[in-house]
Amino acid sequence: VRPDGALVDTPAPGIYLYPGHVETVVHGLGQALTTLLGTDLQRSLRTPPVIARSIIERAGYHESFPHLLGRVTTQAGSGMPAESDLVLLPAGCYCVYPLYADTRLTSATELSVEATCFRQEGSAEMGRLRSFRMREFVWIGPGEQCLSWRDRCLSAVRGWLTDLGLTTETAVASDPFFGAGSRLIRQLQIEQGLKIEILATVGKGQIQAVASGNYHKDQFGRLFAIFDHTGNITHSACLAFGYERLVLALIHRHGDDPNRWPGRVRDMLRLGALA
Ligand code: ATP
Numbered sequence: 001v002r003p004d005g006a007l008v009d010t011p012a013p014g015i016y017l018y019p020g021h022v023e024t025v026v027h028g029l030g031q032a033l034t035t036l037l038g039t040d041l042q043r044s045l046r047t048p049p050v051i052a053r054s055i056i057e058r059a060g061y062h063e064s065f066p067h068l069l070g071r072v073t074t075q076a077g078s079g080m081p082a083e084s085d086l087v088l089l090p091a092g093c094y095c096v097y098p099l100y101a102d103t104r105l106t107s108a109t110e111l112s113v114e115a116t117c118f119r120q121e122g123s124a125e126m127g128r129l130r131s132f133r134m135r136e137f138v139w140i141g142p143g144e145q146c147l148s149w150r151d152r153c154l155s156a157v158r159g160w161l162t163d164l165g166l167t168t169e170t171a172v173a174s175d176p177f178f179g180a181g182s183r184l185i186r187q188l189q190i191e192q193g194l195k196i197e198i199l200a201t202v203g204k205g206q207i208q209a210v211a212s213g214n215y216h217k218d219q220f221g222r223l224f225a226i227f228d229h230t231g232n233i234t235h236s237a238c239l240a241f242g243y244e245r246l247v248l249a250l251i252h253r254h255g256d257d258p259n260r261w262p263g264r265v266r267d268m269l270r271l272g273a274l275a
């Protein structure tokens with residue numbers, strides 16, 4: 001058991017078991033996020049931890065982040081082990097774009113997704129898991145509205161986290177793209193402010209993103225042939241939360257026993273009935 005008692009170690013680095021009180025907090029966070037950001041949702045989905053490999057390939061994830069992707073090998077009948085038609089889901093929003101592939105949206109669309117994600121992370125520091133849970137809100141619509149949606153959400157989220165007692169900062173960030181052009185892509189991503197992270201302390205001396213807001217421009221619209229009501233390739237944005245990191249940040253701030261967290265925090269997360 002980790003010193004903070006939040007996540008229970010297993011023999012595999014970055015893979016943890018979650019005690020009941022952690023699950024109760026995760027559930028409370030999920031409900032609070034729905035209240036905060038989920039008022040205009042077209043759909044609210046839960047995805048399994050695997051996704052069609054064809055989707056991940058259509059999205060180009062296997063080329064941008066091959067070092068993070070978990071592949072699945074299966075052996076059918078008496079045949080040889082072979083790569084399956086599935087891969088481990090690396091982020092929630094990949095399951096959303098195929099829903100609208102080759103269609104024209106009549107209006108902007110907002111969805112929520114709950115996902116269990118896998119990434120083959122290079123280290124297992126506190127808060128950097130290989131299997132973790134992500135809540136995403138995805139906004140699909142005309143470009144000029146994507147950024148304002150993302151930034152409006154980010155500011156609401158910062159206020160919410162402050163009310164939960166957490167000290168946060170925001171930072172323009174970039175993703176760890178793979179390959180020769182990686183440095184350039186990251187630089188462009190930063191210059192254009194496409195990825196904004198909300199950072200919090202998740203453990204002693206450990207500051208990490210508890211939420212990230214991404215503006216994809218027309219990347220997924222183009223790859224999945226999604227058009228907006230004007231007939232243009234649609235743009236999209238997503239806002240993603242790491243449940244385990246949020247729990248770790250709350251435990252770091254308020255202690256490892258949620259029963260003893262401040263009343264206001266307990267109310268916000270509806271922890272009243274905690275045993
Ligand atoms: P980091 O910079 O810490 O690697 P990221 O940029 O890879 O994070 P995203 O891809 O934007 O993160 O994922 C969305 C959210 O999922 C993050 O803001 C974070 O809260 C959470 N998350 C990402 N990677 C992990 C992980 N390895 N373990 C736990 N939570 C994670």
Ligand code: ZN
Pocket residue numbers: 091092093094136214238239240
């Ligand atoms: Zn996303």
Ligand code: MG
Pocket residue numbers: 176
């Ligand atoms: Mg990462």
